[in-house]
Amino acid sequence: MQPNHEASQRIARISAHLHPPSFQMEGSSLNRENCRAKGGAPGFKVAILGAAGGIGQPLAMLMKMNPLVSLLHLYDVVNSPGVTADISHMDTGAVVRGFLGQPQLENALTGMDLVIIPAGVPRKPGMTRDDLFKINAGIVRTLCEGVAKFCPSAVVNLISNPVNSTVPIAAEVFKKAGTYDTKRLLGVTTLDVVRANTFVAEVLGIDPREVDVPVVGGHAGVTILPLLSQVKPPCTFTAEELSNLTTRIQNGGTEVVEAKAGAGSATLSMAFAAAKFADACMRALRGDAGVVECAFVASQVTELPFFASKVRLGRRGVDEIFPLGPLSEFERVGLEKAKKELKESIHKGVSFIRNA
Numbered sequence: 001m002q003p004n005h006e007a008s009q010r011i012a013r014i015s016a017h018l019h020p021p022s023f024q025m026e027g028s029s030l031n032r033e034n035c036r037a038k039g040g041a042p043g044f045k046v047a048i049l050g051a052a053g054g055i056g057q058p059l060a061m062l063m064k065m066n067p068l069v070s071l072l073h074l075y076d077v078v079n080s081p082g083v084t085a086d087i088s089h090m091d092t093g094a095v096v097r098g099f100l101g102q103p104q105l106e107n108a109l110t111g112m113d114l115v116i117i118p119a120g121v122p123r124k125p126g127m128t129r130d131d132l133f134k135i136n137a138g139i140v141r142t143l144c145e146g147v148a149k150f151c152p153s154a155v156v157n158l159i160s161n162p163v164n165s166t167v168p169i170a171a172e173v174f175k176k177a178g179t180y181d182t183k184r185l186l187g188v189t190t191l192d193v194v195r196a197n198t199f200v201a202e203v204l205g206i207d208p209r210e211v212d213v214p215v216v217g218g219h220a221g222v223t224i225l226p227l228l229s230q231v232k233p234p235c236t237f238t239a240e241e242l243s244n245l246t247t248r249i250q251n252g253g254t255e256v257v258e259a260k261a262g263a264g265s266a267t268l269s270m271a272f273a274a275a276k277f278a279d280a281c282m283r284a285l286r287g288d289a290g291v292v293e294c295a296f297v298a299s300q301v302t303e304l305p306f307f308a309s310k311v312r313l314g315r316r317g318v319d320e321i322f323p324l325g326p327l328s329e330f331e332r333v334g335l336e337k338a339k340k341e342l343k344e345s346i347h348k349g350v351s352f353i354r355n356a
């Protein structure tokens with residue numbers, strides 16, 4: 001019997017998908033998914049730069065699961081075709097496209113609403129985040145030059161370490177390009193909040209989802225300053241608990257680096273934190289009220305030009321930066337230590353671009 005027209009079309013479509021690429025890589029031909037993306041389905045267009053990495057892969061999976069995402073661009077300098085093929089088979093709404101290498105950066109970025117950057121090398125035991133500056137500063141500069149050129153209105157979530165320096169680097173790149181908007185550049189410090197909520201919940205013996213700990217300052221060692229006097233639900237700690245909790249939150253990254261013993265730093269909890277933060281950014285961008293997160297942003301909360309604190313997110317990025325609120329004596333001492341180190345890290349980032 002002759003197959004009818006509809007059936008033969010279906011067979012042709014299925015067999016087309018049996019031959020690579022069954023996902024959409026830059027340069028491959030148009031297919032139905034691509035048309036759907038071109039049609040501008042409602043939702044946000046999100047790019048992950050460094051998508052094939054330890055953070056990038058699980059983050060790509062979580063973003064593919066987010067119903068607010070209509071188009072997901074996965075860019076890396078290696079292995080993005082495999083990651084794209086894999087993620088693209090998930091039967092969720094977002095259309096996935098992969099991009100490999102610098103020549104494809106333009107297409108990876110064009111039209112994006114949100115750009116998440118976890119590109120760069122991670123720590124090994126014995127290293128500080130600042131030890132990553134030499135390699136990651138240049139990576140962040142190149143990628144941010146791309147953002148300035150190809151999607152200057154996008155909100156940027158910057159993950160690459162040392163965040164205390166890479167955010168100032170990104171700001172200087174955007175200033176140079178004439179595209180800088182302080183509202184749209186956010187250093188991701190959500191993992192510090194996620195850890196603080198978890199560790200405090202352990203001490204209080206409650207569900208971490210019920211806990212909210214503001215973590216301010218920056219994202220490295222003593223610059224990570226949990227405000228344990230402002231924990232919700234309201235609670236008190238002994239002096240020993242305060243000291244132990246603060247130290248554990250500040251060293252959370254190192255705890256993971258040492259446990260991984262040379263195989264990198266936090267990736268899964270970081271992908272979770274980055275996805276949580278990106279979701280908050282997208283909810284705010286679509287107009288949801290009352291979206292508040294901690295982030296490392298251009299700030300006047302202290303005398304430093306950048307500082308992490310609670311910010312209200314809105315349709316254009318950061319809408320309002322909240323003051324630190326009343327601090328305990330323990331926190332005031334911690335704040336002075338944090339500012340001292342932060343000042344140097346910010347200066348290092350700014351100088352990297354200004355003195356280039």
Ligand SMILES: NC(=O)c1ccc[n+]([C@@H]2O[C@H](COP(=O)([O-])OP(=O)(O)OC[C@H]3O[C@@H](n4cnc5c(N)ncnc54)[C@H](O)[C@@H]3O)[C@@H](O)[C@H]2O)c1
Pocket residue numbers: 049050051052053054055056075076077078118119120121122123132136139142143158159160161162163188189190191192219264265266267270
């Ligand atoms: N902000 C935070 O809270 C936080 C938490 C964890 C890790 N980090 C940082 O995130 C970064 C990535 O960590 P990871 O574990 O995913 O590392 P990884 O080495 O597993 O992955 C990094 C990825 O970046 C890619 N990459 C390198 N240069 C690139 C370029 N020029 N353009 C695009 N992609 C490029 C690599 O190919 C790799 O796939 C590190 O700097 C790490 O310190 C930050």
Ligand SMILES: O=C(O)C[C@H](O)C(=O)O
Pocket residue numbers: 122123129161191219252253254256257265266
């Ligand atoms: O600790 C690291 O190097 C990675 C990251 O900044 C973290 O806090 O886990």
